[in-house]
Amino acid sequence: xxxxxxxxxxxxxxxxxxxxxxxxxxxxxxxxxxxxxxxxxxxxxxxxxxxxxxxxxxxxxxxxxxxxxxxxxxxxxxxxxxxxxxxxxxxxxxxxxxxxxxxxxxxxxxxxxxxxxxxxxxxxxxxxxxxxxxxxxxxxxxxxxxxxxxxxxxxxxxxxxxxxxxxxxxxxxxxxxxxxxxxxxxxxxxxxxxxxxxxxx
Numbered sequence: 001x002x003x004x005x006x007x008x009x010x011x012x013x014x015x016x017x018x019x020x021x022x023x024x025x026x027x028x029x030x031x032x033x034x035x036x037x038x039x040x041x042x043x044x045x046x047x048x049x050x051x052x053x054x055x056x057x058x059x060x061x062x063x064x065x066x067x068x069x070x071x072x073x074x075x076x077x078x079x080x081x082x083x084x085x086x087x088x089x090x091x092x093x094x095x096x097x098x099x100x101x102x103x104x105x106x107x108x109x110x111x112x113x114x115x116x117x118x119x120x121x122x123x124x125x126x127x128x129x130x131x132x133x134x135x136x137x138x139x140x141x142x143x144x145x146x147x148x149x150x151x152x153x154x155x156x157x158x159x160x161x162x163x164x165x166x167x168x169x170x171x172x173x174x175x176x177x178x179x180x181x182x183x184x185x186x187x188x189x190x191x192x193x194x195x196x197x198x199x200x201x
Contacts, residue, residue, distance in 0.1 A: 042083035042104055047072075047129040047157065050102035054087035057100050057107050062091035065098070066121035070157035072129070073101050080133030080155065084108070090119040120159045123170035126190035129155050132172035136186035139195040141176050150178035157190060171196065 047070050058065040069088035076082045084103040101109035133152055144150050154175040176184040187197040
């Protein structure tokens with residue numbers, strides 16, 4: 001699982017969080033998969049569809065593990081679904097985090113990650129990735145993609161991200177990228193589906 005480097009849950013301030021251990025684990029896992037399997041067509045799914053599989057692994061790892069972060073691990077399509085999603089869990093008793101990457105209904109990468117802070121758990125209720133993308137599309141995303149040949153490259157779910165006045169809020173952040181224009185960021189309240197902020201950068 002790769003956590004977007006510019007979008008880190010509070011209180012860590014804009015640190016690079018594409019953690020080396022996770023990256024190496026992903027590369028190692030891919031190296032072990034036969035070329036025919038890598039070429040097989042994988043079925044895309046919304047973020048919530050892989051959560052139960054990731055949670056089952058997390059509960060074996062630590063009984064007090066809670067979900068703190070979700071991000072697409074493969075490209076997201078126009079419907080807000082991807083063939084692979086990453087789920088990050090934090091265990092207070094262990095003082096550690098563990099990432100699970102899910103594809104085709106199974107865990108394909110599981111790796112402990114070093115974290116220097118206690119990550120807050122996500123709200124137990126959140127809209128799915130497809131609904132979050134629709135809200136972002138309706139608030140500038142669709143126009144951005146049309147005018148700049150852009151696309152939604154990242155959907156991440158976290159608590160307190162870019163909401164300094166409401167640190168307890170769980171939000172989806174949708175990042176649109178373009179080869180010819182600065183990225184567009186759209187923050188969506190993950191409990192109610194309302195867009196809270198947009199900016200370019």
